[in-house]
Amino acid sequence: MCNFNHSCPSDDGSCNCYMNQYLKYCTQTQAEPFRGYMDIQLAQPLMSIILSQSEKINELSSLIMLISQKLGKSQSPNSESASFVNPIVSDEIISEKNIIEYLCGNSPNFTSKLKMCGDIPNPAYKDRAFPMMVRIVDNLNNEIKLQKREFFKIMLFAAERPLKPLILNKTGEKVVLGTLDADGDSSILFKKIIIKEVSSHFRNGSLFLVVKPENDDSIKPLIIPNFIVKARKMKNDILTKKPRFDEAEV
Missing domain, CATH: 2.60.40.10 (Immunoglobulins)
Incomplete structure (x- = not known):
């Protein structure tokens, strides 16, 4: 039962202030569950996005770890390709x-x-x-x-x-x-x-x-x-052709 702390100067019931306060209280109490429902409806898509991104991050981490392991094996000194790609050069003098x-x-x-x-x-x-x-x-x-x-x-x-x-x-x-x-x-x-x-x-x-x-x-x-x-030796002397003049122009 609703309990209202309300004092009204009118005792005969002719005043409507009591009813107005009752309607206001009912409106507030009925709106609270609806607001909570709306909050849940808005939160569900956001949670789905967060979970999806988390799964993708985990997949990417696993892929990076796999690639790192593959690269580590290919660069191992025991690998057949390692001596070809990066041969070990000894300090011993070749004679x-x-x-x-x-x-x-x-x-x-x-x-x-x-x-x-x-x-x-x-x-x-x-x-x-x-x-x-x-x-x-x-x-x-x-x-x-x-x-x-x-x-x-x-x-x-x-x-x-x-x-x-x-x-x-x-x-x-x-x-x-x-x-x-x-x-x-x-x-x-x-x-x-x-x-x-x-x-x-x-x-x-x-x-x-x-x-x-x-x-x-x-x-x-x-x-x-x-x-x-x-490197190829360059010629020191560069031959230049002398200009040819036509006798008619002299």
Whole structure:
């Protein structure tokens, strides 16, 4: 039952203030449940959005964790691709002996060797061709002649590990061009050797130029250390054509 703290000067009931207060009270009490219902109706879509975003955040976190695990495995030192993408370069100095072991094994048995005839440009220049001739000699440097002609090839090595011949540069172009294979039984001529890379791009700033027999393990390869290749030399003298004047204009 409604309890109103109301005092009215009129005791006979002729005043309407009591009824007005009753109607006002009823309106307020009936509106409260309706307002709560409206608040719930507005809150439901907002909660749905929050839950949906929370699920998406959890899915994204799981995906990021999975990607991190995959990347960790691919960059592991035990991965086969790791040595290819990021090879480990040792501080050990590469020597002629290391190259001989790489080409001929640990226990070669040489009865003859290759000796360079004349000189080659050192430093050489990138993209500028030069010839090279070698002879087959015995261990006393006496020239000998093979019973049959043998093929020889030009190779280039850097003082870096893993030790391997330089074939392609970073742009995919061949490092050495020209006459890379030649045959002979006493003297072998490589008419034109072209180096496409400067040696300053490699460790120690120099390379190893190598001449190796293709099929005869008794001939020791020729290894030229400290081979330097610089950028192409520019001509100092620039020829300019003199202007030609027509005699009629003079």
